[in-house]
Amino acid sequence: MAEPTRVRVIDSHTGGEPTRVVLDGGPALAGSTMAERRTDFALRFDQFRSAIVNEPRGSDVLVGALLTPPEREGSDAGVVFFNNVGMLGMCGHGTIGVVETLRHLGRVREGTVRLDTPVGLVEATLRPDGAVAFDNVASYRTVKDVGVHLDGGEHVVGDVAYGGNWFFLASAGERPIALEHVGSLTAFTTRIRAALERAEITGEGGAEIDHVELYTESDTPGVDSRNFVLCPGMAYDRSPCGTGTSAKVACLAQDGKLAEGEVWRQESVTGSVFEAKVRRGPNGWLPTIAGRAWVTGESTLLLNPEDPLCWGLGAP
Ligand code: PYC
Numbered sequence: 001m002a003e004p005t006r007v008r009v010i011d012s013h014t015g016g017e018p019t020r021v022v023l024d025g026g027p028a029l030a031g032s033t034m035a036e037r038r039t040d041f042a043l044r045f046d047q048f049r050s051a052i053v054n055e056p057r058g059s060d061v062l063v064g065a066l067l068t069p070p071e072r073e074g075s076d077a078g079v080v081f082f083n084n085v086g087m088l089g090m091c092g093h094g095t096i097g098v099v100e101t102l103r104h105l106g107r108v109r110e111g112t113v114r115l116d117t118p119v120g121l122v123e124a125t126l127r128p129d130g131a132v133a134f135d136n137v138a139s140y141r142t143v144k145d146v147g148v149h150l151d152g153g154e155h156v157v158g159d160v161a162y163g164g165n166w167f168f169l170a171s172a173g174e175r176p177i178a179l180e181h182v183g184s185l186t187a188f189t190t191r192i193r194a195a196l197e198r199a200e201i202t203g204e205g206g207a208e209i210d211h212v213e214l215y216t217e218s219d220t221p222g223v224d225s226r227n228f229v230l231c232p233g234m235a236y237d238r239s240p241c242g243t244g245t246s247a248k249v250a251c252l253a254q255d256g257k258l259a260e261g262e263v264w265r266q267e268s269v270t271g272s273v274f275e276a277k278v279r280r281g282p283n284g285w286l287p288t289i290a291g292r293a294w295v296t297g298e299s300t301l302l303l304n305p306e307d308p309l310c311w312g313l314g315a316p
Contacts, residue, residue, distance in 0.1 A: 004304035012097040014293040015272025016238030019097030021065045038118040047311040049082045054312030060084045060235040071116035078116040084233035089119045090164025092242010096132040100293035133290035139163040139250035140284030148195040163246030166203035172214040189230035213244045218267045226267040240266040240274040246287040253278045253285045
């Protein structure tokens with residue numbers, strides 16, 4: 001029998017969206033910047049990615065976070081986020097999950113936590129009440145009110161915006177954003193994504209728009225909006241999506257509908273809430289997103305190469 005590779009992980013959820021942090025047993029990534037390390041991860045260790053987040057050890061909804069040594073002096077850790085289909089630029093709920101995991105391990109305390117990510121430095125504050133607020137990368141809208149024709153004949157109008165990942169944001173219109181409708185919301189946003197691809201509508205530099213966000217008003221007192229976010233691997237975000245909320249508040253600020261420092265409460269389809277604010281920055285709007293994560297498990301995954309499903313279902 002071959003000795004299995006042991007991978008120590010900590011699982012958490014942020015507003016219902018799970019994060020699995022890889023502590024030990026992961027690949028040592030080549031590169032001095034986090035962007036180089038993400039490329040190395042994607043090129044050389046895609047099987048490892050799949051083994052950690054895909055079934056039978058994980059599921060389509062799970063986001064993985066591989067910790068690395070920091071890129072910058074003074075940072076607490078480097079982190080590369082990944083999911084069931086590949087790498088993520090940034091991940092808001094994952095950032096909150098990583099900070100809570102580092103707190104759980106005693107590696108950080110209340111106050112400032114600095115994480116190097118492939119899209120830049122993300123500074124977070126671990127608050128006395130356990131909530132984590134992170135200052136996201138500059139977020140901005142590149143296209144307002146672009147129309148797309150879906151294969152079913154509908155015409156949908158929305159905005160293209162960046163919040164650490166690329167988003168298409170559109171009103172849900174008459175479609176209720178509710179848990180009992182996630183099947184039809186997933187089907188609808190999947191068709192939007194396909195239409196964007198057909199129409200060759202992209203983010204800056206031809207970047208794929210791999211997140212689709214529908215929004216509507218919230219019925220919850222004190223909450224501004226409710227959303228449904230389709231993630232790149234076709235799972236929906238159980239949290240309000242940190243990068244999606246960043247893209248949303250950047251659009252609102254750009255339209256003069258959200259003042260600097262004003263609080264925006266964004267609810268997810270599951271009812272979890274993030275609080276967001278923006279400041280004007282030199283390259284866009286600088287969102288601060290706050291939410292809470294909870295550690296749900298500490299475990300050691302076993303990767304046995306003799307197991308036919310060692311590298312996960314759908315492994316490359
Ligand atoms: O919270 O930014 C986020 C996120 C991206 C994909 C899943 N969650």
